Amino acid sequence: MRPFQFHSPSNAAEALQKHSRDQKTHYLGGGTNLIDLMKEDVERPDHLIEVADLPFKEITQTANGGLMLGATLNNTETANHKLVRKNYPLLTMAMLSAATEQIRNMATNGGNLLQRTRCPYYFETSMPCNKREPGSGCGALNGANSKSALFGWSESCVATHPSDMCVALAALNAKVHVGQADGSSRVIPFTEFHRLPGDQPEKDTNLETGELITGIELPESEFPDHYYYYKVRERSSYAFALVSAAVGLQMQGNTITKAGLALGKVAHKPWKLENVERYLEGKEASLSTFEAAADLAFEDAQPLSKNEYKIELGKKTLVQALVRAAARS
Amino acid sequence: MKPSNQPSSQDRKLGKEEEQLLDELGIFGQSRRTFLNQMSAAGISLMAVPYFTSDVFAQAPKAPDLDPESLLNALEVNLKINGDTYPLQVDSRMTLLDALRERLNLTGSKKGCDHGQCGACTVLIDGKRKLSCLTLSATCKDKEITTVEGLAQGTGLHPVQAAFLKHDGFQCGYCTPGQICSAVSLLDEAKRGEVSYVTENVKDEVTQLSDKEIRERMSGNICRCGAYNNIVQAIQEVHSGKAEMPRWEFATEQELEASRTAE
Numbered sequence: 001m002r003p004f005q006f007h008s009p010s011n012a013a014e015a016l017q018k019h020s021r022d023q024k025t026h027y028l029g030g031g032t033n034l035i036d037l038m039k040e041d042v043e044r045p046d047h048l049i050e051v052a053d054l055p056f057k058e059i060t061q062t063a064n065g066g067l068m069l070g071a072t073l074n075n076t077e078t079a080n081h082k083l084v085r086k087n088y089p090l091l092t093m094a095m096l097s098a099a100t101e102q103i104r105n106m107a108t109n110g111g112n113l114l115q116r117t118r119c120p121y122y123f124e125t126s127m128p129c130n131k132r133e134p135g136s137g138c139g140a141l142n143g144a145n146s147k148s149a150l151f152g153w154s155e156s157c158v159a160t161h162p163s164d165m166c167v168a169l170a171a172l173n174a175k176v177h178v179g180q181a182d183g184s185s186r187v188i189p190f191t192e193f194h195r196l197p198g199d200q201p202e203k204d205t206n207l208e209t210g211e212l213i214t215g216i217e218l219p220e221s222e223f224p225d226h227y228y229y230y231k232v233r234e235r236s237s238y239a240f241a242l243v244s245a246a247v248g249l250q251m252q253g254n255t256i257t258k259a260g261l262a263l264g265k266v267a268h269k270p271w272k273l274e275n276v277e278r279y280l281e282g283k284e285a286s287l288s289t290f291e292a293a294a295d296l297a298f299e300d301a302q303p304l305s306k307n308e309y310k311i312e313l314g315k316k317t318l319v320q321a322l323v324r325a326a327a328r329s
Numbered sequence: 330m331k332p333s334n335q336p337s338s339q340d341r342k343l344g345k346e347e348e349q350l351l352d353e354l355g356i357f358g359q360s361r362r363t364f365l366n367q368m369s370a371a372g373i374s375l376m377a378v379p380y381f382t383s384d385v386f387a388q389a390p391k392a393p394d395l396d397p398e399s400l401l402n403a404l405e406v407n408l409k410i411n412g413d414t415y416p417l418q419v420d421s422r423m424t425l426l427d428a429l430r431e432r433l434n435l436t437g438s439k440k441g442c443d444h445g446q447c448g449a450c451t452v453l454i455d456g457k458r459k460l461s462c463l464t465l466s467a468t469c470k471d472k473e474i475t476t477v478e479g480l481a482q483g484t485g486l487h488p489v490q491a492a493f494l495k496h497d498g499f500q501c502g503y504c505t506p507g508q509i510c511s512a513v514s515l516l517d518e519a520k521r522g523e524v525s526y527v528t529e530n531v532k533d534e535v536t537q538l539s540d541k542e543i544r545e546r547m548s549g550n551i552c553r554c555g556a557y558n559n560i561v562q563a564i565q566e567v568h569s570g571k572a573e574m575p576r577w578e579f580a581t582e583q584e585l586e587a588s589r590t591a592e
Contacts, residue, residue, distance in 0.1 A: 003401040006421035006467045028468070035424070035463045036444050048421070050468055076457075080523045089531045096526040100549025101518065102448060102511065105457045106464070224532075237526070237548035328530075 001038050008050045012212060016181040018049050021210040027051045029111030030074065032103045037116065041125055042132055052108055056214050059083060065220035068177070071110035071213045075165065076101065078109055087221035090248050090260075094168035094229040100238050110213035113166060113176065113193065116204065117159035117268075118240050120144060130156045131201040138201075146306040147242060150298070150314070151267040157201030158304060160265045161194060162240050167264035168229060169216065170272045171246040177215040178207065185214065194269030201268075223248025223260055226328050230321035231264075232313060241265045243314040245321035249285075256280045256326075263297065266314060273297050285326040287319070294318045404467050410435065411479025419466045426450045426461035429476060437477035437506045441551070448550035451507035452476050458514035477506035480513060489513050492563035496575050500554030508550045512564045515546050519568060538568055 009015040019025050024046040028034060031052075037043040056070035059081050067087070069078055078084060079095035095112075098104065116122065121129040121139035128137035140148050140158050148158040174190040194205050207213075226249035233239040244264035250257045259280040261273040276297045283289045294315035301311050402421040407414050408428065415433055426443075429435040429452075441449030443462045450462040453475040480487040489512045492498070499505040515538075522534030527545045535542065543561050552560065559575070566573050580588070 001422045004421055005402050006404060006465070008467070008470075028465075031463050031465065031468070032445055032460070035465065039444065048465075052468065076523070080521075085524065085531050092524065092531045093526065096524065096528075096531070100448070101515070101546055102451055102458045102460050102549045103445060106459050231526075237545050 002041070002044050004038075004045050005047050006050065007047060009054075012051075012054050012056075012179055012214065013183065015049050015051055015054060016179060016210065016212055018047070019181065019210040019212075020047060021181070023209070025049060025210075027212060029072065029108035029114075030103075030106035032099070032107045033111065033115045037123075040123055042116075042123060051110075051212065056110075062217060067218045069109050069216040069218065071177075071215050072108050075099075075104040075107045075109065075112060079104070087224050088168075088172060088218055090223055090227035090229055090246055091165070091168045091172060091218070093227065094164045094231075094244075094246055097229055097231045097241075097244075098164040109165075109216055112163055113169075113213060113216075114205065114207075115163055118162045119148065119159040122159060131159060131197075131204075134200075134202050140304075142305060144306070145304040146309075147265070148304055148307055149267045150301040150303055150307065150310055151271055152196040153268065153302070153304075154197045154199065154201070156199050157197035157268065159197065159201065159268060161204070161267070161269050162265070163270070164229070164231065164241065164244060164264060166190075166194070166270045167244055167246045167262045169218075170262035170270035171248055171260040172223070173219055173260065175217040175219075176213060177217060179212045179214045180208070181210055187217070190270075191272050197268045204268075222250060222258060226251055226325045228321045228324040228328070230317050230324065232317050243310055243317045245314075245318040247318070247321040247325040249280075249322075249325050251285065251326065254285050256283050256285055261297075261318075263314060263318065266301075266310065285322075287323065290319045290322040290326075291315075293322065406466055406470055408433070408466065408469055408474060409472065410474045411476060417466070421465070421467055423466045424462055425452070425464040425466050425469055425474070428466040429461060435476055435478055438510075439503055439506055441504065441507075446551070447504070447507075448511060449504050449507040451510045451550065453510055453514055456514070456517065458511050475510070477510055480509065487513065488567045489516070489564070492567050493560070496559045496563035496566065497556070498560040498563040499552070499556050504550060504552045504554075508547070508552065508560055511547060511550045512560075512567075515543070515564065516568055518546070538565070540565060543568070 007018050009018055026034060026045040026048055028048045028050045029052050034043060052072055054072050056072040058070045060068045062068050067083060075095050079092045085092050119140055121127045122132050127139045130136060130138050138157055141155060145158055149160050169190050176188045176190060176193045177185060178188060179185050192206060195203060228247050231241045231244040233241050241264050243266060246262045248260035259277040261277050263271040276293050279296055280293055297318055298311050298315055303311060400420050403418055404421055405418055407416050417428060417432060419428055426438055426440055429438050438452055438461055439449035440462065441447035445460050445463045450460055451458050452461045454472050480490060489509050493509060519536055519538050522536050524531045524535050525542055525545045527541055528535050540561050543564050
């Protein structure tokens with residue numbers, strides 16, 4: 001690991017001030033991704049600013065009936081919080097499908113949104129990767145791309161976003177609260193928080209350099225009863241998804257009145273399925289409806305040389321999640 | 330190698346007590362010759378005093394000062410470990426795992442992968458299980474750290490340690506300190522009613538863990554020897570409070586046949 005200076009500010013204002021607003025400074029949350037990347041020599045910061053103990057550790061009810069999840073609260077305490085489990089069980093399920101208890105105990109909510117891709121070319125410094133080293137090329141484009149993106153990729157990057165939590169947050173229409181150095185703040189809708197690679201794959205999100213996530217806002221609970229996070233992976237625990245599907249449904253009898261849907265590990269960002277959500281509204285819950293929904297979800301998929309299997313797998317994953325969500329009483 | 334004026338071990342005659350001491354320390358052959366070349370005869374004799382009067386291996390660890398050249402960004406931290414406080418100067422890069430093992434001689438916590446993938450370095454920080462290989466020492470100020478060395482009460486094993494012995498929850502033992510720390514924390518999580526990904530409905534609290542729940546919750550601790558069945562059994566015994574006989578047995582011919590023909 002390369003040398004760096006460690007800063008431990010006592011409040012958010014101080015943390016924001018300390019940030020050099022260039023790539024040489026990183027905020028340090030739980031460190032479960034960043035410290036690993038520093039050991040791999042992928043990340044090479046000169047300064048680390050510890051933010052894990054900043055006072056954003058509460059879960060509070062918002063004026064419009066939703067919840068605000070503090071950015072520095074860890075993933076375990078968030079997923080197991082009484083109000084999250086009761087009103088946003090989809091989020092609990094997605095968060096608990098990720099990593100292990102040890103890692104969830106360390107990982108912060110803000111950090112979860114900012115984890116980097118698990119594309120092997122990003123981790124291997126002897127390989128080309130535009131995300132790690134802009135201009136060096138994309139090794140995965142015509143290489144080992146069996147786990148790469150199906151949607152929204154570009155010639156310069158075919159990486160996927162690895163988070164499970166973020167897939168549920170996309171389905172639930174969350175918002176991200178962000179603090180800026182001048183003391184102001186802004187709110188970013190979840191679907192606009194992460195970005196597609198385009199010709200700047202080094203940028204995962206639309207955060208300005210130096211901005212600090214302070215909280216994640218959930219709207220009023222919409223899917224407390226019919227929910228499922230279905231995660232398909234190469235072993236049954238402690239693995240990143242090949243494909244995952246987050247499903248929340250509102251039902252009256254057997255009729256779907258509202259749907260919140262997103263897919264994981266198919267794109268550079270959590271893949272919100274707005275057209276499929278609209279398609280399902282007013283439909284009867286049935287296997288044939290769900291299969292048609294899955295066909296619609298993957299209509300625009302653009303497979304690479306080695307990941308065409310993810311289309312069929314993804315469709316079945318979405319159908320299974322829909323079936324299980326609808327079947328809950 | 331620096332030329333030495335000292336006689337080599339072959340040249341030097343050892344006293345009977347010195348021979349016995351080196352035998353008991355398990356230093357033989359080339360190791361013995363290397364060891365003797367580094368020690369004066371007086372040194373060995375001095376060593377014999379603490380060796381025979383107390384347990385040298387149980388002495389309180391003293392952290393040697395680091396070479397100033399290796400301390401590029403030095404930080405002072407007070408690490409509170411197993412009830413003791415260790416003031417320590419560390420480089421900003423030093424992980425908690427390296428501080429424990431390399432500076433404080435607390436070598437119970439193991440370095441397996443050093444990348445957060447194996448769980449061998451699991452320790453408890455403020456009562457929660459975490460990975461010491463991905464934790465910077467600098468972030469541990471004012472936190473209570475418990476390692477596997479701190480679980481026993483005096484000579485009495487922690488119930489999880491005793492259960493691992495009874496159920497043979499290990500083979501080579503390398504992952505065991507991490508497994509045990511993880512299991513100790515798991516029992517507390519169950520008492521708090523925490524749910525997991527395999528919980529049928531996460532809206533319900535879970536305080537009685539099935540074996541399936543234990544497997545999911547222990548998936549961050551890899552065991553290359555494959556002692557998983559016995560590990561689950563050991564944890565289940567402590568969790569449920571029901572003493573169980575080790576319940577492994579050889580598969581019957583029918584069971585073997587069934588597993589061969591399973592899809």
